[in-house]
Amino acid sequence: MGATITLDYITHRYRADGPTTLENIDNRIDAGERVALIGRSGCGKSTLLHMLAGLLLPSEGCVRINSHQVTKPSAKWNMMFQKPSLYPWMSVQENAALGLLFAGMGKQEAARRVGELLDKVGLHDKKDVNVQSLSGGQQQRVALARSLATDPEVLLLDEPFSALDAFTRTALQEEVPALCAARDITMVIVTHDIDEAITMADRVLIMSQNPGRIVSELRVDLPFPRRSHDPEFQTLRSELMTRFRDTDDGLAGRKSDKDDTQKKQPAVRRVV
Amino acid sequence: MSQTSIALQPGNTPFPARLLGWIKSLQYPLLGIAGLLALWWFGGWLIANDPDTEAFAAFAPAPTFDALVYLVSSGSLWQTIGSSLYRILTGLIWGVGIGVPVGVLIGYFSRAMQVSNVPFQFLRMISPLAWMPIAVLAFETWDAAIIFLIVMASVWPIIFSTAHGVKRIDPNWFKVARNLGASGPQMLKRIIMPAIMMDVMAGIRLAVGVAWVVLVPAEYLGVTSGLGYAINDARDTLEYDTLAAVVIVIGVIGYGLDWICAQLLQRFNWHVE
Numbered sequence: 001m002g003a004t005i006t007l008d009y010i011t012h013r014y015r016a017d018g019p020t021t022l023e024n025i026d027n028r029i030d031a032g033e034r035v036a037l038i039g040r041s042g043c044g045k046s047t048l049l050h051m052l053a054g055l056l057l058p059s060e061g062c063v064r065i066n067s068h069q070v071t072k073p074s075a076k077w078n079m080m081f082q083k084p085s086l087y088p089w090m091s092v093q094e095n096a097a098l099g100l101l102f103a104g105m106g107k108q109e110a111a112r113r114v115g116e117l118l119d120k121v122g123l124h125d126k127k128d129v130n131v132q133s134l135s136g137g138q139q140q141r142v143a144l145a146r147s148l149a150t151d152p153e154v155l156l157l158d159e160p161f162s163a164l165d166a167f168t169r170t171a172l173q174e175e176v177p178a179l180c181a182a183r184d185i186t187m188v189i190v191t192h193d194i195d196e197a198i199t200m201a202d203r204v205l206i207m208s209q210n211p212g213r214i215v216s217e218l219r220v221d222l223p224f225p226r227r228s229h230d231p232e233f234q235t236l237r238s239e240l241m242t243r244f245r246d247t248d249d250g251l252a253g254r255k256s257d258k259d260d261t262q263k264k265q266p267a268v269r270r271v272v
Numbered sequence: 273m274s275q276t277s278i279a280l281q282p283g284n285t286p287f288p289a290r291l292l293g294w295i296k297s298l299q300y301p302l303l304g305i306a307g308l309l310a311l312w313w314f315g316g317w318l319i320a321n322d323p324d325t326e327a328f329a330a331f332a333p334a335p336t337f338d339a340l341v342y343l344v345s346s347g348s349l350w351q352t353i354g355s356s357l358y359r360i361l362t363g364l365i366w367g368v369g370i371g372v373p374v375g376v377l378i379g380y381f382s383r384a385m386q387v388s389n390v391p392f393q394f395l396r397m398i399s400p401l402a403w404m405p406i407a408v409l410a411f412e413t414w415d416a417a418i419i420f421l422i423v424m425a426s427v428w429p430i431i432f433s434t435a436h437g438v439k440r441i442d443p444n445w446f447k448v449a450r451n452l453g454a455s456g457p458q459m460l461k462r463i464i465m466p467a468i469m470m471d472v473m474a475g476i477r478l479a480v481g482v483a484w485v486v487l488v489p490a491e492y493l494g495v496t497s498g499l500g501y502a503i504n505d506a507r508d509t510l511e512y513d514t515l516a517a518v519v520i521v522i523g524v525i526g527y528g529l530d531w532i533c534a535q536l537l538q539r540f541n542w543h544v545e
Contacts, residue, residue: 053451075453085444089466089542098462099452132544150452 002032002186003066003077003153005052010061011211012047020211021047022058027205027214034177034187036197036204038240039247044212045190049156052188053079065154075099075150082159084143086131092118092142093127099150110149117145120179137168144172148179155180157189161196173199174225181224194240198233199226204240208247216243309333330513339513340520352518353525355497359415360480360487360529363422367479371427372472375434376464385435392431400425400486404493414494418487425486426479433478437471438464469540477533484526499525 010025022044029035037045050056051063054073063070065077078099086095093114100110118124121141126134131142140160147155157176161169177200180187191197197204198220206216218240222232285293316332319325329335343349378385378392400421407417441464449463491500499522506515 055447055451073450073453079451081444081448083444085442085448087445087463087466088544098449101462102449102453102455102458130542130544146452 002184004031005029005154005186005188006064006067007048008061008064010048010051010058010063012044012051012056012058012060016059023211023213025061025212025214027217029186029188029203031186032181032184034180034200034202035189036201037188037190037207038192038194038197038204038244039207039212040209041192043207043209045207046158048207048212049079049158049188049190052154053077053156055079075103076152077154077156078147078150078152079156079158080140080143080147080160082162084136084139086139086142086146088130088132090131091128092123092131092134095131095142096145096149098146103150114145114149117149121145121175135168137164137172140164140168140172144176144179148183148185151183152185154186154188157187159191160189162192169196176200177224194237194244195228198222198236198240199228206240206243206247215247218243328512330511331516335513336516336520339511340517343514343517343521349521352497352499352502353521355495355501356487356491356499357525359418359491359498360422360483363419363483364426364476364479366419366423367426367430367483368472368476370423371430371475371479372434374427375431375472375475376438376460376468378431379435379438379468380464392428396428396432398424400482401489404490408493418490418493418495418498421486421490422483426476426483429478429482430472430475433471433475434468437468440471441467466542470537470542473533473537473540477530477537480529480533481526484522484529488522 005028007025007027007029010022011020012022013020025048037048039045047056051058052065052070054063054070054077057071070077087098090098093111096114096118097105097107097110100113101107105113115124115127118127121144123138123141123145126138131139134142143160155176161172164172173196177187179185187200189197189200201220204218204220205214206218207213208215218236220226220236222230222236226233228234228237313333316329316334320329320332330339374388378388403421403424404417407420411417411420445463445467446459449459454463487498488500488503491498492504495501499518502518503515503522506512506518
């Protein structure tokens with residue numbers, strides 16, 4: 001069952017006297033929704049995702065998942081990273097089953113559960129193979145199976161496909177939202193890639209930088225699977241690009257503004 | 273860590289071809305051994321033919337191997353070896369028992385490394401044999417004193433190699449494990465220990481080498497058994513052939529221990545070629 005994520009006026013500084021990385025992030029992601037976070041490098045997307053995973057605590061505000069305040073990592077809200085970070089001394093099956101073993105499940109039961117998942121991600125015939133002998137795409141599929149094995153309510157994806165070849169990336173961009181939908185998992189993906197955001201998400205949140213704020217959002221009401229050559233897809237892409245430019249213009253205007261009080265204004269949010 | 277996860281696929285090479293390959297792989301080591309024997313024989317010949325040194329002619333290969341055969345057939349060698357192996361294994365168990373947890377601690381917590389680095393480097397540079405008088409005073413039995421010296425010899429390579437291994441662990445492995453809900457003990461058991469086993473084994477291999485070298489002089493201490501004692505005794509009774517035979521035994525066992533460590537290192541090596 002998917003979970004509702006509430007971002008409650010999150011502000012974050014890595015050092016008490018350092019610059020503000022995130023400012024007044026306030027949003028709600030519904031159960032089962034698929035949301036993409038986009039923005040320029042350094043805008044705080046990954047920082048925000050780490051907070052959703054409980055790997056980082058905000059300086060102010062809080063993250064709640066189903067009214068439960070997130071203060072530490074949990075197998076119920078799993079994160080997939082840019083690098084698969086598999087454990088090279090383990091087989092495919094052992095890697096995928098790790099979260100279940102951490103949860104106290106027996107090896108045989110874990111192997112059975114993971115077997116079904118490996119089937120779904122197309123790696124059943126490689127379950128006993130050492131992960132070092134897999135391709136990058138196959139390794140990322142193992143990481144996906146590992147993230148899904150614990151039946152998470154939320155799946156957090158931190159640019160997970162950016163290092164993959166185009167064919168594998170396209171395939172996973174279709175498979176992951178479908179798997180999330182089938183398991184009713186709330187999905188949040190951080191990406192630089194506007195096409196990836198439109199392909200995978202029901203809603204795209206656009207972040208500005210210095211400090212990171214959600215300045216705009218766009219709903220994507222296209223049927224799955226989505227094709228980048230479809231006219232509706234291209235319209236949405238143009239709209240997102242326009243908003244990105246607006247964000248940059250706004251940022252430039254704000255930077256030139258000497259009035260500090262102006263910077264404290266809440267972020268502007270546009271909803272389509 | 274399961275065997276299946278790291279084992280490479282066995283080749284389909286037929287047995288005779290593999291046997292031939294194995295024999296071929298031995299040709300250079302055998303050449304090295306033959307060279308050493310030739311050098312030994314030549315040295316023995318020189319000693320035997322010099323009036324000033326002919327009293328030491330029993331160091332030559334032929335008397336040495338005669339003495340070795342006698343030591344083996346009389347059965348006295350096994351007790352000697354058993355005593356030495358008991359001391360070195362006990363010392364190594366203590367060395368691993370202390371070295372691995374301390375290494376994990378100082379590798380994981382950088383503050384612990386900062387605090388311990390200077391004292392540990394200081395203690396590491398002291399020859400284990402320099403502890404001999406203190407060991408004699410501190411321990412009730414000679415055996416315990418010798419084992420203490422072995423521990424002092426073996427613990428440092430294990431500590432530093434383990435700490436180095438922990439420091440080299442990919443930080444993402446910790447992040448992923450925490451994300452999957454790993455507790456502290458689970459992190460230690462399933463992530464840290466398998467990740468550093470190669471480094472631990474490399475440290476143990478170094479420790480075995482140092483400990484084996486330290487063992488012989490350590491067994492000059494009061495005890496009446498062990499390879500060190502046997503050498504000392506043979507020197508006192510002028511049985512140079514027996515002395516040389518014991519030296520051979522020390523070399524062979526040392527090589528065997530190193531070979532076992534190398535096999536274990538290979539066993540825990542998770543890098544797929």
